[in-house]
Amino acid sequence: MKIRIGILGYGNLGKGIECALKQNADMELVGVFTRRNPDKVTILSEGVKVYTVDELMDKKDDIDVLILCGGSATDLPKQTPEYAKYFNVVDSFDTHAKIPEHFAAVNKAALENNKVAMISCGWDPGMFSLNRLYGGAVLPQGSAYTFWGKGVSQGHSDAIRRIEGVANAIQYTIPLDKALEAVRSGSNPNFTAREKHLRECFVVAEDGADLARIEQEIKTMPNYFADYDTIVHFISEETLKKEHAGMAHGGFVIQSSKTGWNGENTAIIEYSLKLDSNPEFTSLVLVAYARAVYRMKQEGMSGCKTVFDVAPAYLSPMSGEELRAQLL
């Protein structure tokens, strides 16, 4: 009997979940649920139906784990606590500052209704968080470094698009090699934001817009760009669509520490991701944790969980014996 998965929301992440399920033989897709007109939504999986979100409750008993593929800004803060009343759920809530309140709301709903709800799953938060925890636990006197990129930051791209005269924009976050090398050398450097990442922007301006003003507004924008070295290129919409539609991303989590009685030795732990498709990888993480959610529920657990709360063995379809014999 396979683990029965439902997908709520069919954007890049929903599509990624379909691809991820294709790679996991112990799972099957029950249906895709959308706020759009289902007749207008074409999915990849043959023989699987698209339903309206209103039909979700009718399928309550057919779904073991519901994967919520909405956005963190407005969808998930409402959806996850609501659906955790009726389903075991997994989400990818990634607004780091609001995780504590999201956890509290989801935990209450899941505990009261005896469901398991996994939040903030993916790679950051997610696999990167795990590596920050493992790194800090093993090298407690060390320094932790997270680098992102090269990849598109949706938040920074949106910020540029809000500037007057900007028709479209894509912003790449780029980790600086010099900073990475300094960390890998074991020198435990302290960085300013500018020393860790570069920001490169590809901007489509509206006809007749003042390019110098736009560039100035980008480079001086507080929080987003002012503390970084920023490069601005003006390009056509056509070039943007052709050359900047990719969804590659990645990054590094590095823990560097001294070891030995007098700190005479150096130890460096480095974890990195190189991803052609950010949403496809995120989806694979969500699906692995959907397996964990299913198993934890089978064992009688309930409440809100994060990657920190899940024993690694729950993620693998292999048994404890197989894991010990083959992977330990």
Place this chain on the structure above:
Amino acid sequence: MKIRIGILGYGNLGKGIECALKQNADMELVGVFTRRNPDKVTILSEGVKVYTVDELMDKKDDIDVLILCGGSATDLPKQTPEYAKYFNVVDSFDTHAKIPEHFAAVNKAALENNKVAMISCGWDPGMFSLNRLYGGAVLPQGSAYTFWGKGVSQGHSDAIRRIEGVANAIQYTIPLDKALEAVRSGSNPNFTAREKHLRECFVVAEDGADLARIEQEIKTMPNYFADYDTIVHFISEETLKKEHAGMAHGGFVIQSSKTGWNGENTAIIEYSLKLDSNPEFTSLVLVAYARAVYRMKQEGMSGCKTVFDVAPAYLSPMSGEELRAQLL
């Protein structure tokens, strides 16, 4: 109240545990237990006593977790099941092929006596195993690669020392850059042993020994060297002591996979360690898991555990709230 730790066995690993405890403020060392004459053993920690192994049982109620620092060949197969009857324990048993039987023996003792016993802890088995599991769970259709080194292999060094005419020897396992680059390119290569690692040997010959024969015996030794490209250098005992006494090690665990509906994209996860001191890092891992053992015991768990069974949050001294707010 601190977590009270005992150390059994005072070689490189026992010394490493002392160093690791110095970096973890929530733990304290109760005593070092040795099979040698305690008067002849000088430890690093001030105000901590060295006891004979026979005194260990008298200290049963003073030790929360006993860290077993013996060898995997003969010490741990006896010690861990025996001491798991009376103590919560952590060991670094690393004979991969014998882990299932070690687990069974330790699990029986720990369950019958309501103790938590953590086996095969360190970096391989240990942190590398974790990364093989996480990598395989997240990218299930991918290929997994483990590279070791550059670092000394005790087993291979010992094998050379058993050859007639050899007075001393050190063998370095060296991962081949070309292989690492092929894996990082996402080409999912299949390697022979020879294509992944190089073996470099520094050998001290006895006076008048036949160097050509020794070199030939090394290079053709089944299992250990025959399947590898092997370089042999003959050096003096003095040079060996001066230039090859270091305990640096490290390695890489890489998972490479295709993602997307038709496998059109590539995802690479890479975890690596660069360690000036292998035993000091191993000890830091053992101590983090000693904290986990203590907490699991507090929560009423018992039995044999491996890194696969431990939810990451148990490793950190931070609370769940702190972890979610600061590391997720």
